[in-house]
Amino acid sequence: MSIQIEGIRKSFGKTRVLHDIGLDIPSGQLVGLLGPSGSGKTTLLRIIAGLEQADGGRIGFNGTDVTGLHARERKVGFVFQHYALFRHMTVFDNIAFGLSIKPRKERPSAAEIRQKVGNLLEMVQLSHLADRFPSQLSGGQRQRIALARALAVEPQVLLLDEPFGALDAQVRKDLRRWLRRLHDELHFTSVFVTHDQEEALDVSDQVVVMSQGRIEQIGSPNTVWQHPASRFVLEFLGEVNRIEGRLDGGTFQVGKHRLALPVTGREQAHWYLRPHEISLAPQADDLHWLPVRVVDVNPRGALVHLELEPAGWPGEVLEAELPQHQATAIARGQALYLGSQGGRLYAGDSQITESKLALSA
Numbered sequence: 001m002s003i004q005i006e007g008i009r010k011s012f013g014k015t016r017v018l019h020d021i022g023l024d025i026p027s028g029q030l031v032g033l034l035g036p037s038g039s040g041k042t043t044l045l046r047i048i049a050g051l052e053q054a055d056g057g058r059i060g061f062n063g064t065d066v067t068g069l070h071a072r073e074r075k076v077g078f079v080f081q082h083y084a085l086f087r088h089m090t091v092f093d094n095i096a097f098g099l100s101i102k103p104r105k106e107r108p109s110a111a112e113i114r115q116k117v118g119n120l121l122e123m124v125q126l127s128h129l130a131d132r133f134p135s136q137l138s139g140g141q142r143q144r145i146a147l148a149r150a151l152a153v154e155p156q157v158l159l160l161d162e163p164f165g166a167l168d169a170q171v172r173k174d175l176r177r178w179l180r181r182l183h184d185e186l187h188f189t190s191v192f193v194t195h196d197q198e199e200a201l202d203v204s205d206q207v208v209v210m211s212q213g214r215i216e217q218i219g220s221p222n223t224v225w226q227h228p229a230s231r232f233v234l235e236f237l238g239e240v241n242r243i244e245g246r247l248d249g250g251t252f253q254v255g256k257h258r259l260a261l262p263v264t265g266r267e268q269a270h271w272y273l274r275p276h277e278i279s280l281a282p283q284a285d286d287l288h289w290l291p292v293r294v295v296d297v298n299p300r301g302a303l304v305h306l307e308l309e310p311a312g313w314p315g316e317v318l319e320a321e322l323p324q325h326q327a328t329a330i331a332r333g334q335a336l337y338l339g340s341q342g343g344r345l346y347a348g349d350s351q352i353t354e355s356k357l358a359l360s361a
């Protein structure tokens, strides 16, 4: 089932929380709504579900307007972070619930329900827990049961709001891989809310980055990561260092240090560098032009994580990441020169240049 979201607006009291949201979700996609707390993700999800009414705009399912339909009539499945299972019912009965309350004409027979719940339990790999009560399950098991319960009625749209938010990192990772696989097997359409960028990039076909009730960017995980559409997306997705300087007559100037750049204009600018985009050298050269001092060295698997302090220019501590073999000679307290062939330079809201800043210093 495809989902069309057109011109959705929503205010709570005088506060506008969604501004004219437009989004097309093709059938079978898993779409991650990603943004900081309060950006409007849950509100948008609830509007898609029919649990919340928008002030304006339209929601379509497969091109049919469902804006006026109640949540029940939209036939979507939900999994929420704290979507409590029914405490007094066994795992089996929880999963069977949606089928057993169907109107008599649509309700499967008891044998069919048993068969179906059995299949779902196998799918979530929890057949051995069918007779347990929710209080006897771990958090991860409960969420898998919640997912099985949502899928029992074969929704064509599944909405998930931070479904794994309360779980520890490893369980979370396992469950999202597993959700991805399930999604690929069953081909429903999912919208998934998260504020965890790694989670969104890991499972989504498309990521929708939201900020303050607006969509900042829509794209594949690769696109939003490699080509962030704005400073917000660049800063929100992953760690990034920001070096403040000034464009001045064909140079980017940081303190008394200068990098020659083929740009005109005189204004404040920021150079954004991801930790892995930083290159370091013991001596200044064409590429390495900014003096720094190493304040910390932390090996992390195949990479070494470094903290670098500006030496003689105004700025904050920078984070760099080097492959192990390039960092063997680097020690705390060492003076080095920083440069990069990557990074992005912004002045105001506009990006001056995307990469290849490495010109002569």
Ligand SMILES: Nc1ncnc2c1ncn2[C@@H]1O[C@H](COP(=O)(O)OP(=O)(O)OP(=O)(O)O)[C@@H](O)[C@H]1O
Binding pocket: 012, 013, 017, 035, 036, 037, 038, 039, 040, 041, 042, 043, 044, 195
């Ligand atoms: N029922 C409500 N009444 C008043 N304000 C609300 C209501 N629901 C949400 N809000 C406000 O709307 C804004 C968006 O909230 P929403 O829950 O959609 O954000 P979110 O991106 O999902 O955040 P989080 O990641 O913290 O859940 C917030 O400022 C919130 O305080």
